[in-house]
């Protein structure tokens with residue numbers, strides 16, 4: 148038991164160390180433009196991705212670095228992508244908010260809110276005809292629940308019993324606006340009932356809880372039972388994007404968020420179970436060393452070649 | 463006169479409009495309490511309460527409700543944070559807003575204003591970089607403008623909101639935090655339409671709009687040092703478009719270049735060239751269009767820079783144009 152939790156801790160630390168490195172590189176200059184970090188939300192991809200088969204398809208958002216890492220995309224070509232290197236997963240075409248790594252079953256970030264949900268339905272539909280019976284996982288935020296495309300996708304998947312798991316990362320904010328102010332019924336998972344599908348609000352800061360529910364949803368999907376909506380409650384420890392002044396935070400809010408964030412919580416649990424602090428510190432050090440090395444290697448790689456900028460437009 | 467940045471000028475116009483037109487409403491994602499992701503709607507919520515508010519991330523509902531409220535006599539000023547996001551709700555603009563007056567035979571109108579911003583900025587991805595004005599210019603029934611200076615950011619918005627038809631005001635986020643300039647914020651504003659002669663010249667007419675205006679002006683100064691005297695016409699209103707002024711200038715200089723950030727095929731530059739050609743203006747050399755090539759927009763700045771026109775490219779192509787054909 149503590150072995151799996153230690154593995155979760157390492158996986159979460161890898162994501163956090165990646166994101167903190169990205170933040171540094173954005174401040175120092177090698178990364179340019181808009182960046183959305185998932186610091187504080189690491190338990191959701193870590194809990195979910197371990198349950199996926201290689202042929203399953205994952206559709207994430209601009210807040211997708213952690214999902215890519217958890218899906219097994221190596222850190223080095225991700226850093227390279229964010230830094231506009233030729234060796235990036237998309238040779239610099241995608242960038243922080245819109246990269247894809249199909250070789251790893253990561254079918255892309257998306258920077259149009261809600262756009263991934265109907266596409267995930269299509270990936271599931273294709274699996275019905277190509278014999279793979281893949282499950283598609285569609286990740287989006289609380290705010291995306293108010294986007295028409297997401298409603299359409301949920302009904303579409305429900306009507307045709309498509310194997311889709313809708314993972315809503317409810318971090319309580321849509322950009323700078325609290326989701327509570329933009330809905331009448333704050334339990335977003337309850338909307339599942341209207342589509343006739345199972346919906347659960349779960350603790351998204353606990354990788355084990357996420358794992359349990361995703362496994363269940365995948366099983367239902369693989370057996371032909373159709374889609375599930377999982378509302379994973381979480382909080383970001385950082386702004387919506389790098390540079391967000393976070394003026395919408397209430398006094399003391401971040402301190403509370405820090406107390407219940409997934410890494411601190413898991414560490415506390417492991418300590419209580421008797422795992423020595425030194426072992427836990429070693430996990431963090433290992434993750435940071437890996438990410439520092441990956442970033443450094445990517446930094447040394449050549450930039451994308453402008454002569455290739457017009458390639459790949461048509462077959 | 464007040465010293466304002468482009469973003470502050472938009473804000474000042476919104477304050478004036480809320481003040482002088484009680485039927486205005488300002489809404490969109492993050493525009494109320496947070497005051498907008500670029501700070502452009504700051505202070506409106508505090509000052510005007512319920513008339514300025516945040517919305518869910520529901521572009522169809524934002525635009526559709528604006529059409530409905532406008533039909534009932536309000537003047538909604540709604541924000542679509544990026545022009546790219548209008549695409550998830552194009553129906554409400556193209557099938558709905560643009561049809562209201564025509565189909566009702568003028569008994570109904572839809573005087574809504576859609577504020578948005580567009581274009582590439584370093585590191586922006588393919589879904590946050592597009593220049594979509596030509597898409598909207600293809601739609602009869604819409605008015606479209608693209609301010610590039612603080613004064614026009616102010617004037618065009620005031621004019622747009624007073625207009626009794628749907629108007630799209632396309633701003634540019636790379637301009638919001640630029641230099642402060644003196645802006646006239648009281649009294650009448652410049653009327654809808656018209657061109658701005660940003661630089662008078664006699665060798666070649668360069669027509670442009672939006673943020674590209676600044677690249678073109680930089681290019682024109684450099685060209686002047688090399689003995690090429692370019693006339694720079696900015697057309698902040700694209701519908702209605704001041705065809706007359708362009709024809710007059712092109713007829714006088716005998717050469718025409720149109721520069722826009724949008725990609726070339728189907729861009730509004732094609733329409734400008736067609737109107738000049740159709741008017742039978744005799745040109746000394748074939749007219750040229752300078753724009754982004756027909757390709758998606760890569761996120762890496764080194765790649766994007768190779769595609770989006772800049773002053774250097776304008777200099778090079780306009781120089782070639784002035785050497786082409788008979789002198």
Ligand SMILES: Cc1ncc(C[n+]2csc(CCOP(=O)(O)OP(=O)(O)O)c2C)c(N)n1
Nearest residue numbers: 210258259260288289290291320321322547
């Ligand atoms: C269609 C569309 N509308 C608006 C935006 C601008 N936008 C980007 S992220 C975001 C907030 C999304 O909130 P949420 O779905 O909760 O995801 P989170 O960022 O919190 O992970 C908004 C409004 C967009 N990218 N696409």
Ligand SMILES: [Mg+2]
Nearest residue numbers: 288289320321
């Ligand atoms: Mg959110």
